[in-house]
Amino acid sequence: MSEKLIDSGNNAAAMAVQLAAAEVIAAYPITPQTPLTEKLSELIAAGEMDAEYVAVESEHSALGVCIGAASAGVRAFTATSSNGLLYMSEQLHWAAGARLPMVMCVVNRGIGAPWSVWNDHQDAMSQRDAGWIQLFAKDHQEIVDITLKAFRLAELVHIPVMVNYDGYYLSHTYMPFELPDAAAVKEFLPAYEYAHALDPQKPESLNTVTLPDSRNDTNGVKQPGYMDIRHNLHQEMRLAMDVLEEIDADYQQRFGRGGAPILDPYCCEDAEYIVVAMGTIANQFRDVVDRLRQEDGLKVGVLALQVYRPFPTAKIAETLQSAKGVMVYEKGLSYGNQGALYADLKSALYPYPARPQLHNFIVGLGGRDIRTEDLCQTLKTACQQDDLSAPEQTDAPQWIGLQL
Amino acid sequence: MPDPRFKVLTSASTSGPGDAGRTGSWRVERPVLDYSRCIPAKTGKSACHLCWLYCPDNVVSKAIEPQIDLEYCKGCGICAEECPAQAIEMVSEENFVAGGENE
Numbered sequence: 156m157s158e159k160l161i162d163s164g165n166n167a168a169a170m171a172v173q174l175a176a177a178e179v180i181a182a183y184p185i186t187p188q189t190p191l192t193e194k195l196s197e198l199i200a201a202g203e204m205d206a207e208y209v210a211v212e213s214e215h216s217a218l219g220v221c222i223g224a225a226s227a228g229v230r231a232f233t234a235t236s237s238n239g240l241l242y243m244s245e246q247l248h249w250a251a252g253a254r255l256p257m258v259m260c261v262v263n264r265g266i267g268a269p270w271s272v273w274n275d276h277q278d279a280m281s282q283r284d285a286g287w288i289q290l291f292a293k294d295h296q297e298i299v300d301i302t303l304k305a306f307r308l309a310e311l312v313h314i315p316v317m318v319n320y321d322g323y324y325l326s327h328t329y330m331p332f333e334l335p336d337a338a339a340v341k342e343f344l345p346a347y348e349y350a351h352a353l354d355p356q357k358p359e360s361l362n363t364v365t366l367p368d369s370r371n372d373t374n375g376v377k378q379p380g381y382m383d384i385r386h387n388l389h390q391e392m393r394l395a396m397d398v399l400e401e402i403d404a405d406y407q408q409r410f411g412r413g414g415a416p417i418l419d420p421y422c423c424e425d426a427e428y429i430v431v432a433m434g435t436i437a438n439q440f441r442d443v444v445d446r447l448r449q450e451d452g453l454k455v456g457v458l459a460l461q462v463y464r465p466f467p468t469a470k471i472a473e474t475l476q477s478a479k480g481v482m483v484y485e486k487g488l489s490y491g492n493q494g495a496l497y498a499d500l501k502s503a504l505y506p507y508p509a510r511p512q513l514h515n516f517i518v519g520l521g522g523r524d525i526r527t528e529d530l531c532q533t534l535k536t537a538c539q540q541d542d543l544s545a546p547e548q549t550d551a552p553q554w555i556g557l558q559l
Numbered sequence: 560m561p562d563p564r565f566k567v568l569t570s571a572s573t574s575g576p577g578d579a580g581r582t583g584s585w586r587v588e589r590p591v592l593d594y595s596r597c598i599p600a601k602t603g604k605s606a607c608h609l610c611w612l613y614c615p616d617n618v619v620s621k622a623i624e625p626q627i628d629l630e631y632c633k634g635c636g637i638c639a640e641e642c643p644a645q646a647i648e649m650v651s652e653e654n655f656v657a658g659g660e661n662e
Contacts, residue, residue, distance in 0.1 A: 365570040373575030
């Protein structure tokens with residue numbers, strides 16, 4: 156039986172991992188992720204979850220343990236935040252290059268220095284080129300649903316998946332959500348069988364020095380070189396978007412929720428101006444959209460980006476190309492340039508002749524309050540700014556809520 | 560069931576000669592075995608075989624008269640170093656090319 160609960164986002168994630176029957180959990184506590192891994196360790200200690208909890212001394216080791224477990228064909232899970240994710244960085248690239256399926260929840264938090272425990276997206280953005288699939292949840296129900304779909308996705312495409320959700324906004328708040336029936340989840344997510352699992356009967360060295368050129372192995376079989384392996388990681392990561400849609404369709408049929416695994420539009424059908432955002436701020440914008448439509452008669456909509464890597468280039472460009480203006484609100488940036496999401500969007504729209512005006516807003520870094528009033532005002536102003544005479548000025552990110 | 564759309568190229572290797580290509584071309588010095596000193600060759604027994612055990616490229620055979628596969632031997636000299644009977648001498652490859660001093 157599925158179950159309706161009111162609980163925290165971290166507990167929602169832990170219960171999803173329990174339902175997914177992860178077999179190895181290795182994690183190091185870091186705010187705001189800590190309650191998630193504490194909950195998992197409690198479930199294992201109480202015998203409610205049949206998994207090995209490996210207490211490690213760092214995030215680098217946490218992912219190392221997951222890499223080992225996944226190499227042996229075991230379903231592995233870890234979670235972290237902020238500087239913990241950065242400490243894993245080397246291993247992130249390793250897990251992806253080795254094509255090891257696993258799932259990690261990243262409870263998004265600003266990066267030090269200066270030290271901050273509050274939310275933004277700089278941690279995930281900084282790891283966007285590591286070869287992981289990056290998904291973003293907007294509420295507790297999505298944390299549960301996306302985490303379950305993430306395990307199946309990772310195991311089908313052999314690429315590790317990061318499930319991002321906003322620290323505090325989701326991790327520590329309580330919301331109602333539905334937890335699917337365990338037996339039904341088992342059918343949706345069958346036991347993990349890794350085709351390349353380590354086998355003591357057939358010893359191999361994995362991911363040792365791989366030559367620039369392809370080579371014949373000891374059995375005379377052609378083996379790929381480094382560049383070939385990396386090329387296929389890219390190609391198959393692009394293809395993973397199709398697989399995510401297939402998985403979502405199956406999930407929707409079984410559990411009744413889904414239909415927007417990549418882009419989640421709100422009031423976008425007739426919108427002249429579309430906000431693009433990831434995570435909870437996209438939900439906050441639904442109120443803004445309602446208000447501007449009602450009070451100002453502005454045809455605005457908001458498009459939540461649920462998948463940041465692989466970047467849904469064609470899908471997002473098709474959705475946005477006929478809009479008059481697109482406003483990207485993001486909680487992170489590529490320092491010295493502009494918002495990373497904004498730059499990706501701009502590049503996706505480049506081939507389309509009728510591309511919209513673009514605006515980039517930076518909000519909520521290190522937990523700076525994101526006031527709905529500020530979102531309304533900046534969006535309204537941007538909508539009325541049709542004629543952009545100085546592109547280099549409008550292209551620069553605008554910081555919202557600065558207290559300088 | 561693996562999805563045919565996903566080839567999942569990874570890097571894996573098994574130990575054996577040739578896993579890094581025709582490494583014999585890397586060789587500067589060649590191991591030359593003197594069977595009059597070699598313990599298995601002298602005793603006619605499968606004994607010692609430290610050259611076989613220590614070779615990092617698995618190119619020495621575990622035979623009564625051990626054979627070295629020069630197609631893949633990189634000439635590292637570990638076998639010569641480990642041989643307790645000093646039966647292996649590392650000889651410069653210059654001696655084996657046409658016009659070399661012993662040719």
